[in-house]
Amino acid sequence: MTKKQFKAAVVQAAPIFLDLQGTVDKTIKLIKEAAANGADIINFPETWLPGYPWWIWLEAPAWGMQFVQRYFNNSLEYDSAEFNQIRKAAADNNIMVVLGLSERKGGSLYIAQSFINNDGEIIANRRKLKPTHVERTVFGEGDGSDIKVHDTAIGRLGGLCCWEHLQPLSKYAMYAQNEQIHAAAWPGFSLYAGMAYALGPEVNTAASMIYAVEGQCFVLAASCMVDEAMWTVLGINDAQKAMLPLGGGHARIYAPDGQEIAERLPENQEGLIYADIDLDMIALAKGAGDPAGHYSRPDVTRLLFDPTPRRPMEYTKTNFEHIKEIVDPVEIEAIHTSNG
Secondary structure, X not given: OOOOEEEEEEEEEOOOOOOHHHHHHHHHHHHHHHHHOXXXXXXXXXXXXXXXXXXXXXXXXXXXXXHHXXXXXXXXXXXXXXXXXXXXXXXXXXXXXXXXXXXXXXXXXXXXXXXXXXXXXXXXXXXXXXXXXXHHHOOEOOOOOOOOOEEEOOEEEEEEEHHHHHOHHHHHHHHOOOOOEEEEEEOXXXXXXXXXXXXXXXXXXXXXXXXXXXXXXXXXXXXEOEOHHHHHHHOOOHHHHHHOOOEOOXXXXXXXXXOEOOOOOOOOOOEEEEEEEEOOHHHHHHHHOOOOOOOOOOOOOOOOOOOOOOOOOOOOHHHHHHHOOOXXXXXXXXXXHHOO
16 A cells, blocks of 8 residues: 655765665764654765766866776765665665665666665665766666666656756656656855856756656755865865855755745755645646646657666577576576566
């Protein structure tokens, strides 16, 4: 049974920059705080672990190379001790967690979100489909197989990262899956303040609001902040500080009709914002216009969506016998099943 009424918590804070265990500890603290205040779900910002790689926007790539190894080493691997600490915190505090992270897989990094239920079990992991602009110098791409909405105890839950909220087709793919709660992960909005309007809070909080109206869903929009400790780790000069001012936290929670339903925090103040969610509000919003239902015209416009996973190597029947000696038996059975 879906819990139609519940409380949601959204994070507005700065991570312990480029410090995986330090940020894990802060993550657990925020999880405990949200649960103590009665929240059933908490949403974290984009690349919360171990922080957003701001240096890619501040200077030439050669200057940014000084951060590459540290960022890689402090990015999060699934099934690691650090990840399992967060899963345990979700279970211990009986709260669902949507975690924004830099996912480390092999030799690559991905902008990712992990959905963890209140028993500490993984609902799903996803990757940002297309890193934005200079993010492509750090992160690989998702393959679209995880643009999905998931049944949970509090409703149908999905998520996107940052400017995925400006990708109309990706958004529509989510709307068409009857998304009810949307976890929006944002990195913060102080970058190029007064210089690049499209990167600022007006545009990007509006993107979260429009997502709520278009999809007739609740949007939990988490936001990182820039703090002085981050400046210190980056070792930036005054000109670079002017490009990356302190603050930039603009966490929001929106209802299916677009109204803002959580009290804001000042952009330079860390904390959690909360809202009471009533899924029955969705029916009222859908009655006015359901873009993937009665308000659609599939005879005129339709979305072609291919969720096929793309992997760099696939095992086939022709080499199945050969790999028996080098692959775990459980994985062999999964491969055998997937190949018919």
